[in-house]
Amino acid sequence: FTMGKGHAAIGLYPVLADMGFFPTSDLDNYTRLFSPLGDHPDMKKVMGADFSSGSIGHNLSVSVGMAAGLKLQGSPGRVVCMMGDGEQTEGQIWEAAISAAHWKLNNLVGLVDINGAGSDGDPQETMATEPLKDKWASFGWDVIVLDDGHDLDQTFACLNKALNEPRDKPAVVLAYTVAGKGVSFMEGTWQWHLGFLGPKDLERTYEEIENGVIG
């Protein structure tokens, strides 16, 4: 599993901790001096992080190499690369997409988190990339559209299809999501692409998530 959008590593770390890669107590030092857990994943510091990230657009290429290497050596392993919607403007994404289709990397799955939040606002307003479905299809990928990335049944069905359905090409899941979903003051904003919560607001946020429809 690789992350084109490495800034979502804060969502990966608790999963890795729960899977036993490192103690959950490490999570409390997130981004503090000498912590292995930074804003972006570092494969040399974080057990379970399959590749370092942080520079947008790199990791689909890395995943092409991983998928090709696994195939060459007869491994049944599969590679999933999670990308951002803003990341779709990087030329390297499409260089990687071309090569994955050319080499028929059916062990590679792309996952695009289309959450509408980028540094300068909604990526579609900054630089439109839609219709992504047509773009990925024309680059030779099987496209699976996940209309609501917050509906767990839909999400499992789409990922299951992408990972387990037989095909002779790579597959991409276009996951439509809402940034900050479930937190009243974050939902659907770009302002919380980056931010920090003081103790009071942290409590408020936990409450909203726990009482809400998700998680």
Place this chain on the structure above:
Amino acid sequence: MSKPYMSAELREKIDLTDTTVTEDFDDASWDMVTALALSQQLTTGKTLLDLADAGNDKIVVCTADLGRPTQVVNFGRKYPDRYFNFGIAERNMIGAAAGLATTGLIPIISNYSFFLALMGVENIRNDICYTDLPVKMVGTHSGIAMGFYGTSHHCNEEIGALRAMANLTLMAPCDGNAIRSALTNHIDHPHPIYFRCGRGREAVIYDEPPSFEIGGSNQLRDGDDISILAIGNLVKAALDARDILAKNGIGARIVDMYSINPIDKDAIRRAAGDHKLIVTAEEHNVTGGFGSAVADVIAEEGLGAKLVKIGMPDQYSVLGPPTHLYAHYGLDGEGVAKRVKEALA
């Protein structure tokens, strides 16, 4: 109680129009808008707005989804047809800036330094420097200013790469007034220039726009015993170190060597002539950085001074908040003073 993120006084002064942080929020909470409001020294957008308002209709601004973080978004609001936000597509942006320059416009690229100078190094060389086009590049958040964002967002190598590029002038404005001088003085320079800047939270060194000439430097303080030649954030660290050293009876000359290439050779000759010890200070790998440029001059001219290069060691930084990293790597007043005392011991 949590610690306020910013003073009430500052909160009054800054533009928080777009923030979602309202009065019922915790004082310690912040979103992107409030965080960016602290970057008061990133004056690129303000300066370019002033130049455009004064009649310069050649200015076009380019960014790659970093108009807000590098503070040029207001230029785009006022002059939307002269503002090109390419999305996260740096190499496309650099090539297009070169193309814009061929039509007689003055493109200014404003972007994080690691995505501009490191990711785009070959495009900068082939499209802008080899072609000798008057593109002005403002690389912000250089060095380890991005702190816990980690190595992907640090930029300790670009001086080495950019110094080696023919036709390119490389300068480092150390605060907001220096950025203002840099852009105002050189907007019509007919060749490419790269301005290496910080994250905008630098200490104010200049109360008004300083002298900022290609191949120049600004001596800020004189001293009898040593010279500290500094760039960027380390100018403030050098000034702080000078105060500490003064208590130990050591007098330090402090020079802001903002022009990295070409470099002010006279300032280095004067330092070597007056002092046995020259200290260079930069937020960059000491291998191939500003200190190496000073070393070239000392060696080539046979100047008889010992050189101590302060900067990032030749390794990738640990993670942490920026100020914690500066202290850890000795890139603050105390760190610089300590290295000077060790060298003199």
